[in-house]
């Protein structure tokens with residue numbers, strides 16, 4: 067049965083929708099956690115430490131964190147793979163364009179594809195910057211996110227990359243949340259207003275919440 | 290009215306096609322779009338040229354044979370079929386671009402005529418009910434709740450024209466397939482094949498090389514019968530339900 071689901075275009079869409087919602091839930095938590103930076107270095111550094119001890123004493127140090135990381139990697143890989151395969155199918159299904167072009171015909175599709183590619187690249191860069199420290203501009207120190215974040219957002223490119231990605235995320239969630247509801251069959255005429263409003267609210271909330279951090283550093287509110 | 294037409298001409302399935310320009314004069318506002326093309330073809334025949342091939346049958350908006358992408362819109366600027374589109378929707382002196390449905394699952398046969406048998410094969414995969422033929426049964430013996438009857442009727446309006454595929458940036462046949470599935474799946478008469486219908490028709494749709502849905506909504510905007518975009522949501526729900534049922 068797994069095979070038939072993965073082979074079907076509707077099955078791949080279902081994988082996209084479920085993995086998208088998993089990432090969405092994670093991002094809401096991540097955004098809220100990031101806002102701790104506005105309450106000083108102890109608060110956010112302690113939070114970084116808690117992320118490693120959460121689930122204890124049942125779970126060993128970092129086990130819960132690794133569990134979250136594994137779920138996220140599975141979600142990102144599943145999402146990107148089905149996005150790629152579905153997009154390939156879509157492009158193959160419409161090889162020749164109309165001579166008479168209509169503007170805006172595929173606005174949502176195009177923003178989902180380009181937005182998705184931007185997000186995929188950003189995820190790689192973001193991990194190399196603030197998780198492993200590989201491309202970090204300052205002296206990266208493990209478990210000291212306060213200073214690490216300030217260093218990242220003290221470079222112009224750090225700010226540009228991050229803000230572009232967060233805006234792309236806003237657009238992606240705005241169309242994605244509502245789309246996922248249709249894919250999973252929970253949309254309807256009577257629920258449409260609510261679903262569109264929730265999707266837009268989530269998109270705005272995530273964008274503002276994530277953008278607050280670089281803006282805080284740039285304006286000197288966080289230093 | 291005097292019009293400039295730019296029409297897709299293609300000798301056969303294997304030939305390269307291109308837009309050709311024609312002038313037509315003496316077009317009345319009351320003519321249908323297809324009558325306007327008839328006028329062009331009469332002139333072409335008199336001149337000894339090959340007339341423009343296009344599909345049509347009932348010319349009253351019920352059979353789904355007519356097609357044509359007119360100025361980038363499937364079935365043209367009004368929400369109706371090309372045969373029910375009238376020249377009053379255009380202005381004297383207009384240039385009108387006329388192209389065939391574009392999708393790899395709908396290859397061009399000649400000029401503006403495309404091969405839509407992929408739709409027939411989707412129907413063959415499950416767009417029917419298994420019932421003994423013979424005299425019609427007593428209608429009142431199978432009660433159907435009013436909301437279900439309305440839902441079925443809304444979807445039964447699909448005439449299988451393929452405008453949804455032509456308008457979709459992904460060449461997807463989701464709206465057509467969902468209309469056909471929902472029409473039967475909601476009714477008691479369609480219940481015995483409820484699961485196999487949706488699974489088989491969706492599988493056939495994929496096999497025919499149609500694209501996937503990215504929920505741009507272009508299909509529902511183009512549909513002359515007003516099949517709603519939520520039709521696809523209902524199909525998705527049926528498909529997920531059928532997979533759960535079959536797994537059990």
Ligand code: HEM
Nearest residue numbers: 082083086089090149152178179182186242245246249503
């Ligand atoms: C690896 C980076 C990503 C790529 C390449 C990507 C790509 C895409 C594409 C192309 C689509 C539309 C696909 C289609 O309908 O055919 C899509 C839909 C979606 N994306 Fe992403 N995306 C990425 C990251 C994310 C993230 C971080 C989230 C979390 C908020 C997310 C949530 C969604 C949702 C909810 C949908 C709607 C699924 C549906 O239509 O049912 N995506 N993504």
Ligand code: SF4
Nearest residue numbers: 447448450451453512
């Ligand atoms: S859903 Fe609408 S556009 Fe598509 S085939 Fe049916 S009637 Fe035509």
Ligand code: FES
Nearest residue numbers: 348352353355372
């Ligand atoms: S010719 Fe029958 S619907 Fe247009």
